[in-house]
Amino acid sequence: QVQLQESGPGLVKPSETLSLTCTVSGASMSSYYWTWIRQPAGKGLEWIGRFYIGGTTDYNPSLKSRVTMSVDTSKRQFSLNLSSVTAADTAVYYCARERYFDWIFFFDRWGQGTRVTVSA
Amino acid sequence: DIQMSQSPSFLSASVGDRVAITCRASQSISNYLNWYQQKPGKAPKLLIYGVSSLQSGVPSRISGSGSGTEFTLTISSLQPEDFATYFCQQTSSTPRTFGQGTKVEVK
Numbered sequence: 351q352v353q354l355q356e357s358g359p360g361l362v363k364p365s366e367t368l369s370l371t372c373t374v375s376g377a378s379m380s381s382y383y384w385t386w387i388r389q390p391a392g393k394g395l396e397w398i399g400r401f402y403i404g405g406t407t408d409y410n411p412s413l414k415s416r417v418t419m420s421v422d423t424s425k426r427q428f429s430l431n432l433s434s435v436t437a438a439d440t441a442v443y444y445c446a447r448e449r450y451f452d453w454i455f456f457f458d459r460w461g462q463g464t465r466v467t468v469s470a
Numbered sequence: 471d472i473q474m475s476q477s478p479s480f481l482s483a484s485v486g487d488r489v490a491i492t493c494r495a496s497q498s499i500s501n502y503l504n505w506y507q508q509k510p511g512k513a514p515k516l517l518i519y520g521v522s523s524l525q526s527g528v529p530s531r532i533s534g535s536g537s538g539t540e541f542t543l544t545i546s547s548l549q550p551e552d553f554a555t556y557f558c559q560q561t562s563s564t565p566r567t568f569g570q571g572t573k574v575e576v577k
Contacts (some may be wrong), residue, residue, distance in 0.1 A: 394568055394569070394570045395556070395557060395568040397564075397567065397568070399565075400564075408565075410564075410565045432506065444514075446537075452520070454501070454502065454520035455522070456504045456519035456520070456561065457504070459518050460515075462512060462513055
């Protein structure tokens with residue numbers, strides 16, 4: 351059973367860097383896109399970015415200047431760093447697996463989400 | 471970016487009702503359209519990918535249709551576990567974008 355689990359601080363101060371990790375179990379990290387998505391309280395879903403091991407990394411242009419994603423395959427973990435945070439970055443952050451079948455892409459596995467609040 | 475819009479934003483219905491949610495894309499996305507269901511405090515769950523392919527384990531009362539810029543999610547006979555928020559999502563290009571969501575509430 352494929353499982354994803356987010357971890358990281360629930361409270362980050364304004365102007366600091368938000369750092370989250372997603373641990374993957376039950377599946378290889380190869381042949382999939384690994385993704386971060388966030389959802390402010392009561393609002394919709396915003397795609398932050400994704401990477402493919404040994405391949406491309408794509409970031410949302412609206413966040414690109416502040417986002418970095420990385421992976422540690424030996425630990426089966428991938429990470430999100432979002433710099434210079436403000437209150438607008440307060441949200442539930444999800445990691446997800448994007449897979450493709452006949453060139454149709456979809457998010458088939460999600461972590462449970464971790465709530466991050468930006469506040470002094 | 472491709473903008474996705476859903477209608478209605480809120481839908482009141484009763485158990486047994488047939489409900490339909492519409493999703494429109496700001497440009498053609500061919501068949502690169504997925505639907506997710508989200509319940510309070512939970513992560514979204516994939517229901518349909520590629521417009522009409524049912525994810526494993528999703529009941530057959532849920533179906534999807536459409537192409538190009540207009541798509542529909544239909545629940546043929548609403549069940550108690552279907553009261554939730556539904557999102558469409560395009561994977562034609564990056565950044566991936568979602569509709570704003572449709573909340574299906576008890577009438």
